Amino acid sequence: MQDGLRIDGERLCRRIAELGQVGAIAGGGVARLALTDEDRAGRDLVVGWMREMGLAVTVDALGNVVGVRRGREDLAPVMMGSHIDTVRTGGRYDGNLGVLGGLEVLATLDDAGIVTRRPLAVAFFTNEEGSRFQPDMMGSLAFVGELPLEKALATAGIDGATVGAELARIGYAGPAPVGGKKGKVHAYVELHVEQGPVLEAEGFTIGAVEGVQGISWSEFTLTGQSNHAGTTPMRLRHDAGLVAARITTFARQVATEMGGHQVATVGLLTQFPNLVNVVANRVVMTVDLRNTDETLLKEAERRVFAFAEGAAKEEGVGLSRRTLARFEPVAFDAALVGRVEAIARELGHEVRRLPSGAGHDAQILASVCPACMVFVPSAKGVSHNVEEYTSPSDIQAGGDVLLRLVRELAG
């Protein structure tokens, strides 16, 4: 595998630009919400490329599309892929890079006349973003058997239309049964933009993604007492705003003290009655905790929840908490992560291990086969935004790592 084969980065960038014209919006972004006319047009373009390349294309009953390139033996394929649906004001790279990068790997092998032992597949999964239909990662969840097809098809979107009806309408309610069982995919590799600032900020070209962070979203409602800011001595206050502030600073402290991949964010904080001279009688706030390690995530939760209760009690403020979301971390296959790192080094790229802070189809596929992800930098960490950008040289680097890794895996 030291033959120095490289993908054609320019061809890949041209395809990214061409797909980016489908559902294009002002500022260079795209809007291809799942199962809309724009999504259909994007699907048609990519499926057309798959057919041109001679792939065997199957569309399953949930609209997941898989293009397979035959191998020398009839084995479970090595799969690449991601998604091509976008958020309402999305970029050109999120998802699309993984799908078109996979096609570029196959085209490169075609050009070099190389046939791998195992088949190679490129997949795009329906509704990864979850902007129109909940849950996100719907296609891959059904693909691995974690979401019943009937439930997925019956899902109504933000506009009232159901997944089933929209699939039929755009012609992507395919004949194939949904998804695979364990063993039907040999391994899954997803090339993706980081969507965060770490690689760029630290000067790395390749991220070897160790896993996807577990997520804990809690909402706290603090109930204090509204009082006059001038006439109420400090010791007689029940200030919901103060307790909220103490929780916010403590959450940061926990993340700092725990270090590693622990992050903590109080993104939402709404104070009532929100007047200059009235002590706050109510605050609704959220705490977003994430870690790649479930034990550590639980520890962060325990510390923040305990502190919040103590701080509320100390101030004579009522506290209630509800869980808005809770997902356990997913660890990618250690051997694959190691290979991503090693290959990137072999190719002369600066590489670092890092977790993914966002969810991806790869974490779903990880339940049925060894899976991993290759990250390339997002300029300024921006994603889900028309300004999303990854440079051609980084795309070349990511595609080369993907090429070499799947060649290894496919033999």
Add this chain to the structure above:
Amino acid sequence: MQDGLRIDGERLCRRIAELGQVGAIAGGGVARLALTDEDRAGRDLVVGWMREMGLAVTVDALGNVVGVRRGREDLAPVMMGSHIDTVRTGGRYDGNLGVLGGLEVLATLDDAGIVTRRPLAVAFFTNEEGSRFQPDMMGSLAFVGELPLEKALATAGIDGATVGAELARIGYAGPAPVGGKKGKVHAYVELHVEQGPVLEAEGFTIGAVEGVQGISWSEFTLTGQSNHAGTTPMRLRHDAGLVAARITTFARQVATEMGGHQVATVGLLTQFPNLVNVVANRVVMTVDLRNTDETLLKEAERRVFAFAEGAAKEEGVGLSRRTLARFEPVAFDAALVGRVEAIARELGHEVRRLPSGAGHDAQILASVCPACMVFVPSAKGVSHNVEEYTSPSDIQAGGDVLLRLVRELAG
């Protein structure tokens, strides 16, 4: 003065209840915004009582009303008073108690056949609350010469009407020149409900008000960077919400460490974009600092402002600050405060010195004559609310202190 003369608390409470029927609203409160029809009706009722008692009533060009009871000598009068305008959902006691308490003192002296050496006056000042027209304490400010009459008359209210036009409309643009010069009032004593929880919470009946707190209102705008809560490591964040929280907790710390009469409140805090999983890129917040001592208030400002700048810098967050309001503290006449305290003790009441956290006409009058205030408890510290309540026994106690003090002052 040890003759044991007491006011008729029942008569005073009846008058409070009767005035409370004018502009009555659901829940036992009143709405008599300055210079509305309801304010006129309230004024007419009180002026009627003044005339029944034989007082010489003057109405000045800003609608301030003064009723004078002759003394044995033609000297500057000892004045009692307050205001009878209310906020939109006000209580029956705020302001009204000081005016009707003053009338009750005169009625008690009438009943006892006592004529003081100095004249006694009862005043109510126009638009103390400032709910309809800014600034608050308008009538007393003009009375002492700190606000030009023309400016006051030209002031447009929240409904567009001007003070001058409304005074004319309700018949309270009086013929008398506005206000007094130094020396025209011998002393001013204002009986008022505390509007805070201290007296009730600590079991005191009478508050000897040492002064009115200085007020410092600052608005901070913090400008951070919006980032993904999952993908952005803690060290790369510029979290405006975290800086806001640190300022909030520090403001509390300053108030606690300084002790005394220092209070600090972050009542208003608005976070953007205010989403669970997005680091806040902007916060607008206020810090309300008050102290009875200008040097200490400046010290609190210095500490909070310096901390805010440091915290913002540390997080890489921009900070701008503007002053929304700044008033220096007013100290009431030390001798008068001492007499309030002593008289309350002589009458067998639990008394404590305390500052006023809210503004009052007395602080304005303090610039032209010795002034002081007598506080009685507000149930649960509630004011500017239909649930405002002060018990008949506390009203009796406050009226008795007022009676004895003005008899001393009037000789």
